[in-house]
Amino acid sequence: MYRCFVLDDEKYAADIMVSFIQKVPSLTVVESSGNVFSAIDKIIQGEVDLLFLDIQMPDLSGIDVLKIIGSRCKVILTTAYPDYALEGFEYDVVDYLMKPIAFDRFLRAVEKAQRQDIPVQPDKQEEAFLMLKGDRKHKYHKVFLEDIYYIESLRNYVKFVTAKGNVISYQNLAMLSESLPSPLFFRIHRSFIISTKHLSIVEGNRANIAGTFIPIGESYKKMFFDYLERGIINR
Known part of the structure; x- marks a missing residue:
């Protein structure tokens, strides 16, 4: 719910703005008046989320108000003078509405203010991958880590068994284990x-990875079972 203050010394214009606000369920009116100092006080006290601000007023101009309140709330300018409105954008106002204001134009300004509250989703980072040297010169295979089921040593080569097929690469299993x-x-x-992500069953001295049973070596058993113990909930 946006708490709105309508700051306009022209009562007719302020009443129209209040009637617009009352038609939008996500908005509520905190106050409507031409009292600049009341508006500033409520904004500083954190009681206002959205200020509809007329630019030309007798005590302080709308630009003066913007300078005082800073970024404490969102501001939509209401004015009959577009030149003043352009100056307001230097203070990061959401939008400006030219009088006389149509309801559909008012709605677009409010929606613009509300969109600013929607967090921007960061671009999804590319999944981690390896570039594996193939069996021929200048040939490399791109393999995503999450696709790897297991890696098997074949003397001077290793076989990557993945969700997208097998890849033979000139690698050392010990170095891969470290990296x-x-x-x-x-x-x-x-x-x-x-890949522990694809581990489904551990049965005796073997582990099932994507339907294939892999032997668990005696010298690796304790460390592996210590890792598994951390995930056991019914002991």
């Missing part, structure tokens, strides 16, 4: 690194 993020990847055998 891959833990605990997303876990070495459970001298010949195998598994």
Whole structure:
């Protein structure tokens, strides 16, 4: 709910603005008056979310009000003088409405103010991947980490078994074990690194990864089972 203050010394114009506000369920009127100092006080006290501000008033101009309140609330200017309105944009006003104000134009300004409260979603970062040297010169395979089921050592090569197929690459399993993020990847055998994301069953001395049982080596068992223990809830 936006708490609105209509600051306009022209009662007829202020009453029209109040009638517009009352038609919008997400808005409520805190006060409508030409009392600049009442408006400033309520804004400083944090009682106003949206100020409808006339620019030409007898005590202080709308520009003077903008200088005083800073960014304490959102402001929509209401004026019959577009030149003054342009000056208001130097103070980050949401919009300006030219008198006489039509209801549909009022609504667009309010929607613009409300859109400013919607957090901008950051661009989704590209998923982490590896560029794997292939079996031929200058050939590389792009493999996303989340697609990897397990990695198997084949002497001087390794086989990446992934959701999109197998990739043979000239790599060293020990070096991969050090460089891959833990605990997303876990070495459970001298010949195998598994993706814990795709781990479904551990049965005795073997682990099921995407339907394939991988042996758990004796020298890797304690560390692997210590990791599994942290996820057991019924002991």
